[in-house]
Amino acid sequence: MAWWEGVIRDIAEYRIYSSTDAVLKALELFPLAFRRARDLRDGLETLAELVDRLVEVRPTSVMLINMMRRLLKAIEERLKAGWGAFQVADALELEIRSLRRELESAINVAATLGARRVRDGDVLMTCSYSRTLMTLFRRLREEDKHVHVYVTESRPGGEGVEMAREISSLGFEVELIVDSAVRFFMKDVDLVVVGAEAIAANGAVVNKVGTSMIALAAHEARVRTFVIATTHKFSHETIFGELVKLPIIKGVKLLPGLERAPELSAESPLFDVTPPEYIDAIITERGVVAPEAVILLVRELYGWPPETMDVTSATRRLLEVVKSGATG
């Protein structure tokens, strides 16, 4: 078993609740691949396997793909400059540190903008677990805005319980509800705020399964739905017609309380897609925009058309560069 399997499994089995945390954990494996390698080629071979594995276990995480792209570019530059495995590892560590800073700052800005849309006394509803949302709640606390929050259990997985506990530990009154009680309570809610796993070109948002139900119930009750997500979650590929793949989990593994009935034929997607019609705005670090307009921010940030380098083939290409260098 590869040395990274522990981390991979945590990501694959959604033991790391926040998608941002999962991405950062994954990226930290990159420099290690070179640090532990005999030589550059060995490091790149490991890297290729690692990238394949990450894409396999978390195909929805657009941020992961986007960040991997940036690391692969950094590696490519160092290879061209003739650097060795250790130096590549150093460079990756630096790059990750700067990505982390960039991400933290983006999350903070988005949370600050998001907090402006929440009024003192609002009743909010949310689901799943989101680092960005937690930052928003901390900001609300700092601004001394009192909110009352409904949080769904968010099965499969049930990480909403952890989210509910963390929000309540900030001193907010939190009501935990089962996923099916969303419509029952929607009449009491002023605002729905959720995070995102990915944002597609048309402004559709991929997030924990159940999000689209909440957005639908909010739409029916004329309650606004905001998505808070940094631009790193925008899926470049969807501009060219690719669909975000939604993995389906079979069996009862992620259904706490049913583990004792492994014979059950159970199925669940981990994510669902909320159409842009049900989203009032996406709150990013570059401003609060209509879901359909996120694509404009992406153009500003990354140019047009944005990068869609395929990470799997990119690792192969890097390997070819080294191999030809070694033979030539």
Place this chain on the structure above:
Amino acid sequence: MELPAEVIRIAEYIRDMRIRGAGRIARAAVHAMKLAAAAYEGHDRRDFLEYMERVAQLLKSTRPTAVSLPNAVNYVMVRVRSAKTLKDAIAAAVRAADEFTSLSLRAVETIGRIGAGLLEDGDVVLTHCNSSAALSVIKMAFREGKRLKVYATETRPRFQGLISYRELTRAGIPTTLIPDSAVRFFMKEVDKVVVGADAVAANGAVVNKVGTSMIALAAHEARVRFYVAAETYKFSPATVLGELVTIEERDPREVVSSDILASSPHLRVRNPAFDVTPPEYIDAIITERGVIPPKAAILVLKEEYGRMLEEELTRITLDIEDSAYPAQLP
């Protein structure tokens, strides 16, 4: 006279949901009334009536939302009250209880037969919670040779979906359990939704296990047909007189452990057991008397409870006239 231990036990079982499902609790309640009547040791008709009223009260108090409960209890009590002698009253209780039980069981079967006609070969059906009437429809259609595939929601917090899953699987119907949150995700594949009911209000709104109204909304959005299977004794006559159906909220520990609650002082759990699906999202209600559009619920209520409703309305009218309530006509 003290109420028999067995009767108290049945009431407890209904309350803590060891006996559950609107039909089953109704049958359990009349069974308890039959036991109570048979166990009566006094010699006075008036005393017996008072004793049976206490039994009725106890049973009706166990679950506030299920209309089947008061309807079943009243079915027996109306007959007990009109008996002239103690002997007749006891016999009436026993007979009425048996009658109600067989009527109820027959209703489930009839609903199955009628409802099966609404399902077509190759349909993908979604159901929620565990309803004998809804499953009767699905199983009957399957027995008629229609190839069906069923999605059963797990139905948090108490996993009644698991009972449906097992029942359908035993019947040979390919069934997949899904979490409640995934309903909208799967709705695109679904052809029909069939659920049960705990109560049907006069306007055709259906009170059923929490989550039902979410499913109805998602079905409506996806233009999937939404059927409710409900025996006529689940229709609520009280709603004709303007009363609301009370939605029961249950123990938080059904959702999370008490440890979690103890360690998070600002965290509470709201655990409503039912929700209300508006008639706009319901294509039809399947009863043992036929398939009706939800807004025609009053038709069933007039048929089944007409006399009682008339009496109540007369009483209210007389009360108002007595109190000289000022009705100001222009």
